[in-house]
Amino acid sequence: MHTKPGSRPLITRVILGATIAAMTVACSDSVGTAPPSAAASADIAVNSNRTLAAEVRALAAARGIVPLVRPARVRPELVRLGRMLAFDKVMSGNRDISCMSCHQPQFATGDARSLPIGAGGVGLGTDRVQRHGAAIIPRNSPSAFNLFALDGLFWDGRVSHDATGYHTPAGAQLTAAYTQVFEFGAASAQGMFPLTSHEEMRGPGRSNELARIDDADFQGIWRGVMNRLGDIREYREMFEKAYPGKRFNKMNLAYATNAIAGFFTENLSFNNTPWDRFLAGDDRALSKDQLDGAKQFLTLKCSVCHNGASFSDQRFHNVALAQFGPGEGNGPGGHDDYGRMNVTGLAADKYSFRTTPLRNVELTGPYGHAGQFATLRGFIAHYSRSDDALRNYDVSQVNPASLRPTLIHDAADILATRDTLLDGVVLTDALINQLTAYMTALTDPAARHINRLAPFRVPSGLPVDR
Numbered sequence: 001m002h003t004k005p006g007s008r009p010l011i012t013r014v015i016l017g018a019t020i021a022a023m024t025v026a027c028s029d030s031v032g033t034a035p036p037s038a039a040a041s042a043d044i045a046v047n048s049n050r051t052l053a054a055e056v057r058a059l060a061a062a063r064g065i066v067p068l069v070r071p072a073r074v075r076p077e078l079v080r081l082g083r084m085l086a087f088d089k090v091m092s093g094n095r096d097i098s099c100m101s102c103h104q105p106q107f108a109t110g111d112a113r114s115l116p117i118g119a120g121g122v123g124l125g126t127d128r129v130q131r132h133g134a135a136i137i138p139r140n141s142p143s144a145f146n147l148f149a150l151d152g153l154f155w156d157g158r159v160s161h162d163a164t165g166y167h168t169p170a171g172a173q174l175t176a177a178y179t180q181v182f183e184f185g186a187a188s189a190q191g192m193f194p195l196t197s198h199e200e201m202r203g204p205g206r207s208n209e210l211a212r213i214d215d216a217d218f219q220g221i222w223r224g225v226m227n228r229l230g231d232i233r234e235y236r237e238m239f240e241k242a243y244p245g246k247r248f249n250k251m252n253l254a255y256a257t258n259a260i261a262g263f264f265t266e267n268l269s270f271n272n273t274p275w276d277r278f279l280a281g282d283d284r285a286l287s288k289d290q291l292d293g294a295k296q297f298l299t300l301k302c303s304v305c306h307n308g309a310s311f312s313d314q315r316f317h318n319v320a321l322a323q324f325g326p327g328e329g330n331g332p333g334g335h336d337d338y339g340r341m342n343v344t345g346l347a348a349d350k351y352s353f354r355t356t357p358l359r360n361v362e363l364t365g366p367y368g369h370a371g372q373f374a375t376l377r378g379f380i381a382h383y384s385r386s387d388d389a390l391r392n393y394d395v396s397q398v399n400p401a402s403l404r405p406t407l408i409h410d411a412a413d414i415l416a417t418r419d420t421l422l423d424g425v426v427l428t429d430a431l432i433n434q435l436t437a438y439m440t441a442l443t444d445p446a447a448r449h450i451n452r453l454a455p456f457r458v459p460s461g462l463p464v465d466r
Contacts, residue, residue, distance in 0.1 A: 052291055053283045059298035060279065067279050068271040068309040068359065071148045074262040081242040082263025083455060084235075085256050090228055090460035091195060092119055093203030093210040096132070099191060099260065101465050102141040102200075105450040108363035109144040109268065114371030114398045115325045116141045118199045124465055126399060133204035136326050136403070138337055140371040143364040145447065146357065147187040148265045149310040155353045155369045157316060158343050159193060161186040169193060170218040181254035184261040191257035196221050222253035229256065234459035267453055270360060270444035278441070286441050293438025296431055301421055311358035311442065316340040317419045318351040320386040321368050322393040324407040336408055339369065350417045360447045362440050366399065373397060377436045384427035387415055 060066075085091060089098045102116045103109045104124060112125045120134030130136070139155050147153065152160035160167045166182075166189055168174050174189070182188035194200040195210075196218055203211040213220045229235045236248040242259055243251070275294075277285035286294065297303060305313050316339070327335035328342055340349035353369040366372070367379040374397040382389045390411050395404045427435075454466045 049288070049291070050283060052295065053278070053286075056291060056294045056298065057279065059295065063298055063303040064307050065298070065303060065311070066309050067276050068146065068149060070269050070271050071265055074266040075242070077238070077242040078259050078262040079266045081235075081238045081256075082259035082261065083267075083453070084238065084458050085229075086260050086263055087455055087464050088458040088460050089462045090232070090458075091225060091256075092201040093198075093208040094119060094132070095460075095462055096120060096203075097201055098465060099194065099201075100454070102137075103144050104465065105453045108360065108447065109450075110141045110364055112366070113400070114140060114366050114403060118197075119201055119203045133207070135199040135204070137199060138326050138328050139369050140366065142356075143360065144264050144268050145360045145364075146269055146271075146310060147190070147261065148184055148269060150312070150314060150357065151186055152314055152354065153186045153190045154193075156340050156343050157314075157354055159186055159190050161189065169196075173218045178252060178254040181252070181258050182261075183258055184265050187261035187264060188254070188258040191260045192218075192222060192253060195225055195253075226251065226253050226256065232459050238459070267450070268447075270447045272446065273359065273444045274441040287437070289434060289437040290441040293434035293436070294441070296434050297438050300431075301425060302435065304421060305355045306358050312355040314355065316349060316352035316354055317421070318353075318414065318417050319383070319422060320390040320411075320414055320418045321351075321353075321370070321372050321382075322390060322395070322407060323351075323370065323410060323414070324395070324398060324403055325370055326406075327408075331408070331410070335406065336410065337370070348417065351414050352417070352419075358439065359442050360444060362443045363447060366397075371398070374399070376439055377432060380435050380439075381427065381432050383422065383425055384432070386418070386422050386425065387411075390414060 086099045089095045089101075091098060097119050101121075101124065102111050102118075104111055107125055111128070113128070116137045117128045117130055117134050118137050120130070120132035121128050122131045122134075123129055142155065151162060158167075158169055161182075166174055166179050166186070168189055170192070174192075178192075179189075196202060196215075198204055198211060198215075202208075202221065206212045210221055210224045213224060229239075230248060239248045239251060239255060239259075240246065243255060246255075274285045274290065278294075297306075305315070305317060307313055318339075323337055325335070325337075327333075328337040330336040330338040330342070338350050340352040340354075341347065343349075356367070361367075362376060365376060366374050367376060372393070373379040373382065378397070393407070395407045398404050398407075455464060456466075458464055
């Protein structure tokens with residue numbers, strides 16, 4: 001994502017080209033040659049767009065950026081069970097927060113906040129406030145779109161699935177009795193871990209029977225949640241319909257989180273974007289600005305990390321983002337967040353976070369592992385001279401404002417392990433605008449209309465966040 005000193009941006013070259021063409025026409029007129037007709041000009045424009053479209057498709061193929069293939073349909077009984085569980089607060093220690101409280105459909109499966117408020121909070125989105133010992137969660141709520149396409153989840157990748165199996169904070173406690181249930185890879189395992197966090201869902205201190213279980217006893221916490229679900233007849237019946245031939249008393253929590261993943265897979269998988277239609281051969285799917293932006297995206301360094309069908313290399317990078325909030329216990333005051341290093345223990349992973357998938361990214365702000373940027377354009381602009389951008393970070397865009405005084409002035413430490421891919425990256429305003437335009441071509445229109453996913457009731461009878 002950079003232009004060499006002294007080179008002219010694309011838009012400048014286009015303007016110069018147009019100027020030269022106009023001068024040529026003027027000179028031709030002086031000797032009696034007529035200018036091209038409107039029809040001829042239109043043909044030139046169409047041929048130019050076709051040439052650019054072919055070039056962009058070739059670049060995409062070379063970068064391994066391919067269409068996203070939607071997974072097979074999920075059986076309705078499993079989807080229905082997963083939907084209820086995802087929105088039911090009975091899953092949380094104090095019955096006051098659900099999985100979807102921080103992944104609201106009306107906020108494109110996020111919460112519109114830089115950092116979310118966990119168990120004990122009251123309200124939704126930017127109106128949510130701390131009550132009853134609620135804590136600020138150190139990292140932004142990531143979107144739940146297209147989870148089936150990702151092998152590693154959470155900002156630090158602490159839950160992942162590969163050829164060797166599942167890798168999670170539970171270690172050996174995630175036995176084959178759990179993993180053999182999973183049908184959707186890492187997405188099936190992901191839901192097991194917010195339930196074990198005091199701050200996210202289990203509740204503070206010893207405020208309920210789940211919170212009183214030893215923190216290291218993952219299986220004990222999971223059994224506690226299943227015991228709650230088993231006390232509700234409607235859930236027992238729904239589980240047995242979703243898993244024919246299996247009695248509820250023989251099930252563990254994996255059957256619940258697998259159902260939630262099935263719900264996500266069926267309802268939050270989107271692959272009908274203008275970009276996908278363009279790759280399928282529709283030259284009219286992208287606007288001229290989006291097509292120009294696509295060429296820049298594929299020519300510059302952007303596609304080194306944002307590639308594949310999901311537009312993520314599923315690796316971890318330090319892209320020089322400011323740190324604020326409660327942190328993950330790192331640094332002198334414990335308020336810093338070393339990211340992937342907390343999982344691997346490797347100094348090289350310090351301040352590294354997962355490459356954000358870009359599908360529907362237009363909808364999923366704020367951006368960054370701590371929601372550092374209010375707008376997508378602002379996040380893209382950060383990559384230009386990111387060292388200076390970090391030193392001059394505008395904390396006023398952090399929401400809520402109460403987080404702004406927690407900004408840590410640790411630019412030197414962050415920049416010491418900044419990804420070398422960012423060295424020398426400079427973007428003009430014109431390039432930033434083109435790249436931002438391209439990102440809008442990665443939005444599936446159906447992803448804008450998912451409010452219907454919230455049910456009117458759940459089997460526990462607890463209120464549903466809507």
